Amino acid sequence: MGTTAYERVLSVAVAALHERDPEQLWPLLADRLPVLCGGDALIYKLDNWNESEGTLGLSPGATAEFAALTEDDMALLREGYPLARHYADRAGRAPVTARRVAGRSWPGSPTARLLDDLLDVDHVLGIPLPQSTTPVTGCMVYRSGRDFTDDEVRLAEQLQPLLSAVEQQRHLLRRLGSPSEEVADLALTPRETTVLLLLGDALTAGSIGRRLGISERTVHKHISNVYRKLGTHDRVSTVLHAQRLGLVPTATAARP
Known part of the structure; x- marks a missing residue:
């Protein structure tokens, strides 16, 4: 090429x-x-x-x-x-x-x-x-x-x-609805949003990388950005907070 x-x-x-x-x-x-x-x-x-x-x-x-x-x-x-x-x-x-x-x-x-x-x-x-x-x-x-x-x-x-x-x-x-004003203020990129959705599906970073065709290192970078923007520090609290905001469907919650 x-x-x-x-x-x-x-x-x-x-x-x-x-x-x-x-x-x-x-x-x-x-x-x-x-x-x-x-x-x-x-x-x-x-x-x-x-x-x-x-x-x-x-x-x-x-x-x-x-x-x-x-x-x-x-x-x-x-x-x-x-x-x-x-x-x-x-x-x-x-x-x-x-x-x-x-x-x-x-x-x-x-x-x-x-x-x-x-x-x-x-x-x-x-x-x-x-x-x-x-x-x-x-x-x-x-x-x-x-x-x-x-x-x-x-x-x-x-x-x-x-x-x-x-x-x-x-x-x-397509799993997301229309973002609320609060969600829009978080300024998540589309890629960070999809990584967050897959976190809500309880996938590991390696599995997320394979699903999206990106490296595990890149996945961890997106996860760090999500944590920073949502003000959270771990997967479970991030998913729960994202559920409250309507970013992650409740049915796909990660279990502690």
Whole structure:
């Protein structure tokens, strides 16, 4: 990864991990990821969907075009040809392009023709979440002209841990309600908030690190910041105080 690409990835990571609204995390990625992978547009899916139901998330530049899609068009996109079958038939989740999976049959497929008419794009790069099962969740990046290069596919693979971390962050932040004025005054960062939630689930620092894809040392740094901001000195008092503030659900209290 070149220095410029690394700096761009780091910028996206920092922006995502400082976003407090869980519903804005993937729209943020959808806006910034295509250019990192040499693409023009992006679709992401996070829930279990098939040809008839489920939510498609779009990069901002593609919203208007998708608004005009018919139900048959949407079903074709949801079908995910040929990537859905490719990932369903194997355990690996390495990024791959539609052209490399389908070969010469890709340009003449109904999906390729729809994408050409809809977005004026010719190629698709699938980037699944590393731990996703069937149906596969993740995103697809689109571009016109040439297929994605080996370097762009490798960069997509290096982005997968970031996508996984953002999705984990989204799930944790969705457990929170609207912060009270008292909570807002604490100025917990989104990352500190997610660490606090996992403390409330009685996870060790090592387990929290594995869940969030960060080092145990970084977890301890976040815990120290949480203690300082909440004015507490140990895990149990921190979780109990966080419960009183509504930061940690009572049902997930840590036991003394």
